[in-house]
Amino acid sequence: MRKILLTGFSPFAAETTNPSWDAVVALDGAIVDGAIIVSLQLPCEFDRSLQVLEQAIQQHQPELVLSLGQAGGRVDVTVERVAINVNDARIPDNAGQQPIDTAVIEHGPVGYFSSLPIKAIVEALHEQGIPASVSHTAGTYVCNHVFYGLMHLLPQYPTVKRAGFVHVPYAPKQAAAHPGMASMAVTTMTKAIRLIIETSLHTAHDIHVSGGITH
Template identity: 30%
Template sequence: MATILLTGFAPFSGKKTNPSWEAIKDLPDRYAGTHRVVKVELPVTWEGAGEMLERVAQECKADAILSFGLSGAVSNLLFETQAFNYGGNYADEDGLKWDRPYIPDPKAPSRVTPSITYTQAQNWIGSTATLDQSTNAGAFICESVLYRLGAKFPKIPHLFVHFPADSGNSEFSSYQGKMPLSTMRAAVVLLVQGVFQNLLGVGYTPWGDRSILPTPTLTVMRPDPPRNFWPSATTDTIMFSTFARFSSVPPVAGLQIPTSETPVSLPEDVLTGRCYSASGEPLHASTTVMARTWRTYYGSDGLLQIKLNKVGDYTFPLRFELYGVTTGGYRFVQRFHLHYDRDATGVIPPTQLGVYRTSVELLV
């Protein structure tokens, strides 16, 4: 069993909330059934934050620690690359100032760096949020936490990321930098998954409440004319194309598609299709989903080519469902309605197979 400790901060400076805690407090406590995600709200005090951090990390036997704080001066996520062993002359919530080393031990290092690198964190977050890096952690409680992580737990994977203010909370209206809380939470989800999968040896698994990520929006243009048709005297195949734009959806796990005009078949565990009759009866049709002209599946545009091979005799209309999985563990389905368009006389022209997207939704 592996354990990741997440830390955020309590409100300070008269505020009622702190996004560094709001973004993590409601995340699930279990990962893949047996692994733990422990969350703790640190006080904004020089003595209390460090004491609680060390105590909880030891009690839960943390295998990795991801810490977060608030900076109203940034507009993006900010990865702190170093911390020094000396506090700034700033008063905490108890009114105490700390213009001396965080750890007054002559053997304590003067400077530490997080064991999780900026590049690792950036790769895990992907296009979900912009992650900048900083060499100045602020000489306040946040830097003291990062310093203690490096000095006390150097062999445990750890990092510290500053969040902007919550753009949806009016109490932060005077802050310079803001970001939706949902984006911060989505970034935390991806960091947790990245650590579990890449540093702690836990396989990929869906994790996180589905409300963490915004609902994807898909724009589907009129498809290319189908190359073959059902029913047909010469073929049992339909192939149609649809242009889809996925926004606010994290990368599909492990899927890298080179730029090519040649369609590339997608793994069934990434994208798969199912075909049904108008009454909802499952149809035995083998499905191949291919993509082309996609560099990656990273929240970008792409052309999907869907190939259906029928088994048996079917009558139109048909329903086709395209299922996918995002890195955040969210399954989604895009539904199509396939039918023949009749002309004014009621005749079905052989080239008028209509393909329309009817809905898209996230699944539990």
């Protein structure tokens, strides 16, 4: 059976939960357009995250890989446009590593673009009443590390037709501990992920609409 690989991260930075994983694991085993979803938790660690991801790609040979991460402070589902070849960690990862001004892949290109139909995805989410936008930075922490590493791996795995990264806000119980921060219900995130998958499978060419931001 065709497979779709979804990944979310383990909790980090003193959080006890990570909505990227909570939203992803809810779809484990679900069938979308004849493809079965495999959900995988990645460690929030620079070194191990890509090792675990590549092992899963080797094992499952998915046609679509969608990785998700938590972006506390963001107000909506943000579909990432580009990954950059930089690690610059403001805090240590869960293994105590804090790379600063290093490359994700030595001698790799400056960046990679997502192969998801990012603007069609945002439009589809809006049509279902889910706040969403295109993001032009995945940061320089483990999320960007995984996004860049994923796109760098793709030439080795031709079964993967599309791949990309999406950030989600805090879950409500996290935002309660961070006054003033936005939140989104995990069930809404899970609905968004399913819509992202469906749009990615059904959209051959992205739509041509403005997705630029000034901040």
